Amino acid sequence: MIKRITVVSASVALGCLATVVPVLTSLYVAKKDVERRERAEIKDFANKAIMRAEVVTSQAFAALNDLDQQPGAPCSPPNLEHAARVIYNYRYVQDAGAYADGLYLCSPLLGDVRAKDLTLPPPDYQNNEGYSMWFRRKSPLSNERNDLQIGRNGRYVSIDRGSYVDLIDPAKRPIAAIQIPTGTLIAVSTGADPGDMLNAWKQSGNVKSDEWNYAVAQSSTRQIAVVVKSPRSSIAGNWPKLLAAWLSIGVTAGALLGWLAYKRISWQFSFPATLEWAISRRKIDVVYQPIIRIADNECVGVEALTRWTLHGQSISPEVFVRVAEENNLIQSLTDVVLEKTIAQLGKMLVANPTFYVSINVSSEDLRSVRFLNQLTSSLAGTGIAPRQIRIEATERSFMNTEETRGVIAAFRAAGHPIYIDDFGTGYSSLSYLQSFEIDVLKIDKSFVDTIEQDTASSVVAPHIIAMAHDMGLEIVAEGVESAVQIAWLLERGVHYAQGWYYAKAMTASTLAPWLSRVHAPRQAVSLATS
Structure with missing residues (x-):
């Protein structure tokens, strides 16, 4: 009897222990x-x-x-x-x-x-x-x-x-x-x-x-x-929930889903702060897309484009540039692009005085001479000529005519040619163009895509080209992807083109070897110094 009681007691104790230990x-x-x-x-x-x-x-x-x-x-x-x-x-x-x-x-x-x-x-x-x-x-x-x-x-x-x-x-x-x-x-x-x-x-x-x-x-x-x-936090106050999570697969699954939702929401809310951190720590990358003179296939310059990789994932520039504009970060982003461009291409630009790089600026950069001062200070003592740093701005950047005209004039007076980027997608008109002193029009890819197609928008590219010729402006066609487009553009007097037909955007370390291969042996020696 005593032995039975002892065994029962031990079994109860072991059962209690087996229950309590996992909980504890x-x-x-x-x-x-x-x-x-x-x-x-x-x-x-x-x-x-x-x-x-x-x-x-x-x-x-x-x-x-x-x-x-x-x-x-x-x-x-x-x-x-x-x-x-x-x-x-x-x-x-x-x-x-x-x-x-x-x-x-x-x-x-x-x-x-x-x-x-x-x-x-x-x-x-x-x-x-x-x-x-x-x-x-x-x-x-x-x-x-x-x-x-x-x-x-x-x-x-x-x-x-x-x-x-x-x-x-x-x-x-x-x-x-x-x-x-x-x-x-x-x-x-x-x-x-x-x-x-x-x-x-x-x-x-x-x-x-x-x-x-x-x-x-x-x-x-x-x-x-x-x-x-x-x-x-007080763990004692939360023990019923924790115990339920231990005993219930359903609650655990629900908690996991809640945690994933929390992480997703947290990421969305913290995106501007993360971008601000990336800009301040220079985590933004710059790549360069060649600009080709159509008449002789000569690469005359490049456009600096910004890229950002977050946690191994490439973030679309359309996304993070818009977030930068909405959170007063766009000027800091432009400064980083300028800083990295001069650091990465400085030797190449000095060694090749006719070679240039164009940098995209925002409407904020055209409301004051802040960026012009920054650009002038950055070029001092480098040996890079002002004409080798060209300024690109979209049509919407020109909407405030009175506020922008003086800044545009200051850039040109300092020796920096002015490009209108993505022309034709905004509120383009002859009177609007005549109110500014600019140097180059860039035809947006959406109109280049319609070349030799029978669509409603296929007449836009010829109209833009004619307008530019009447005003004595040079023309760059964006997003060129075929020899047919190149032939059409050359026939109509378009000077330059950029797009995947020639090359995708590439890092500075890839650009010099690419130029050497494309233009060898004529440019190989001079460009290898970069």
């Missing part, structure tokens, strides 16, 4: 999984926060450089007008002006205050490059706000410190931005404890806490770091 194991695994996920999530959020901080800081320094481009007295009407454009063109800049000898001189918002003795105290920090920083500078225009002010060479810009921590975050996690050399707290989100955030930064986020997770991210290009923290 699942709870332990779930707890560790929750902790791991939370650490990964907050680290990801910290990386997004540092991207924002880099963008804000980069705009401040770019705005200062833009101010330096304007000659003349600091408070002259042209200088104040230029400073007003800087404030408008740079999203995070709140004010821009001049100072000297511990006094504000002027700005578009302050006006000319040289007679008012508005004092400017010594900077909180100065670096070896001549930049001065005031971390919490009280604006003369406000009794409430303290801005981050950066100055150099008697010029300054003011940044709302809140821009560093103003991220869209439904969880409202505390964020702080810190200037690394001095360990100064630049900005902190509402409700966050400044001392706690500084302490977390000093410990690289390794803070022992039962309530909070911390993460620190540091910029690789700027002397700035961010700290974020997020509340820890």
Whole structure:
């Protein structure tokens, strides 16, 4: 009897153990999984926060450089007008002006205050490059706000410190931005404890806490770091769901589907932030499509085209360029294309003075001379002639005639020929063309495709060609794919063509060998220097 009871008791105990152990194991695994996920999530959020901080800081320094481009007295009407454009063109800049000898001189918002003795105290920090920083500078225009002010060479810009921590975050996690050399707290989100955030930064986020997770991210290009923290989850409050997930295949399958939906939605919402990160880290690639002179099959230049690969998948330029335009990233994207083009093709352009590369710009780049200044600065000292960098813009970029005409004229005055890209797809007309000084029309591929076809749109290409000839413009046909199209274009006096009939877009490392093969032996020696 005792033995029977013992066996039954042991069986019950083993049964209980066999039931409890998997449950306890699942709870332990779930707890560790929750902790791991939370650490990964907050680290990801910290990386997004540092991207924002880099963008804000980069705009401040770019705005200062833009101010330096304007000659003349600091408070002259042209200088104040230029400073007003800087404030408008740079999203995070709140004010821009001049100072000297511990006094504000002027700005578009302050006006000319040289007679008012508005004092400017010594900077909180100065670096070896001549930049001065005031971390919490009280604006003369406000009794409430303290801005981050950066100055150099008697010029300054003011940044709302809140821009560093103003991220869209439904969880409202505390964020702080810190200037690394001095360990100064630049900005902190509402409700966050400044001392706690500084302490977390000093410990690289390794803070022992039962309530909070911390993460620190540091910029690789700027002397700035961010700290974020997020509340820890309570595993005890979630154990019924976790137990149900352990015991029920159906719930597990449902959770998996929910997780996949969450990942999909998260990817969609974070796409602009990911693109912003890719642009700031120069993860955007540039490829080059040859432009051929039809008369002798000579490659006279290339068009720089942007490409982006995310997680091994190629993202369509039509998608990410549109996202860049909608999220104020298009000018930064254009800057990256220019930077990489000069770095990759610089030697080739110097070695071949008649060879050129055309760069696509957006309507934003035609509303001010910001990109022209950037282009001029980038070419200085390279030996590349201005005519070797050509500017392409779509018809929609010309919609604001008055605003754009002066910028187009400035590009041409600086020696950069102007192309109208995808001509015929916008609101093309003779009167519209006559209002601008341009050099080249590019016929869109959709009209080239209709060559020698009996379709309603097949008359458009001949009309465009005739219009260009009447105006003395050169013509480039896009998307050429057959010898029949080439013969038709040559017969009608079209000068240049590009498309798969000649070559697909290729990397810089592939371009030089391709040119050598196509034009050997005439060009092989000169182009191999690239």
